[in-house]
Amino acid sequence: VKMFCSKRALFEVLLAYLLVMVCPSSCWISSLKISSTRSCHEINRYCESRGPLKLRLPGRGQDPSLLLAQHTEAIHSKLTCILDKAFPVFRISLDIFRKFVLTTILIVSTCLWPVTLESLPMSQLECLKTRSFAVAAVSTEESRIVAEAWKILDKAFVDKTFNGNDWAEVRKKYVRTNYKNTAEAYAAIREMTALLGDRFTRFLTPAQYDTLSNMYTSETPQAGVGVEMALDPESNQIKIVSVVPSSPAERVGVKKGDYIVAVNDVAVGGKLGSTPDDVASLLRGDDGSSVKLKLEARGKTRDVELSREILKATSVSSKLVPSPESSSFMIGVIRVPSFNKATTSQVLAEAKALRTQGAKALLLDLRGNLGGYFPAGVDLAKELLPSDTTIVSVADGKGSGSDYRTEHNGALAEVSLAVLVDHNTASAAEVLTAALQDNKRAGIIGEKTYGKGLVQTIARLQDGSALVITVAKYRTPLGQDINKEGISPDLTVKFHPKD
16 A cells, blocks of 8 residues: 555554544544645545545645644534444443544545655745645644744744754743734744744735735836845945836936935834845835835935835846947846846847847846845746756755756856846846856856855745745855855946946
């Protein structure tokens, strides 16, 4: 039978039967777990075919992680009634017998259709890949949220030393606590993520998750003010690294290099625990609504009020300029401020238009590009590189990983190309930059890049909140680890903030 095809499955079966012999019914009911929706429905169909055991389980759309906690006790109760009537002589030993029967049903179903998270597939390591993880039942809804967060971090976080923390002890401290409300549970999760010592691993409320998801995965317009932000490592403040042309921010005089110190009179900044994503969620809202900003520049503060407008998630723009050496040689400049699902198609469209207008070469401007949707950086690299070329190598915390490679010649693989970068070029933008530099596909011009050689994924919790988790590290095609090091340009140029 299938369930004996793996040592792990056999171990789980033997462990379950051991629990049958030694655990009281109440403990046994709360300790066993079903990790597959399909398994639950196989059990349901089995119960329905037996008449008296009929029990209606939820539809397939529901998450499997709470099914056992919700229904095992009911199944156990109905099974007890049937066995009491069928075997009155053996009533003394019925507790063990009925648990034995139900355990058999549950374990066989689970083993026949296992759904577990062994590791994060490297082909699906994305800045924004949502996942759902099952957790054992705990005492309260708030505790379940904390337990789920602990389990996700335990499974997915890239550093298996957990920054020197005993992760089992962390579980005892936070999961076994009774929380009065959701706010306390969220605070506990934030404390757990802080222990990991990774500034990119963080907790998102449901509202923050929705904002971040729409920012990078939506191809539909969003209402915002038109700024890109980063956390300045020196001042620990939220710094504006680019302003979208013709945006509300540009019209009221917001400048690249300004610091945002408050939004609608709410103080923000790294010292207060704010991230650029947190501030972005405050800046977004209904089309036409207003938002007030307190800005700081060169030690002076000023207040501005902006009206939110519909903006594209990524505003890829382009222009045609003559070469400094020859006015007849035209260069197409394509500005990519961040990556989302639409980026590659937008760049290809702009490149086609520029070449139609007479562009002989392309200049890809990645200055201020903080990254965004990781697969978009890989996808754009595929269009700029020849066939059978390594783009990036990614490895998880267990050391297993894979190479991203091109499978065919990209649409722009033969076009002369150069890339502009600065100290705010990061993450997916660095993946693209390193791929072009290491494969000698393009010259890199500008400043040393940010140095973010880590890959994050987003795991959504049962209540709609989420964790952004560093799940892997990447290396350039030549094997360089650029995390906290950055990429040195081929030609160093110091940019002025107005450039």
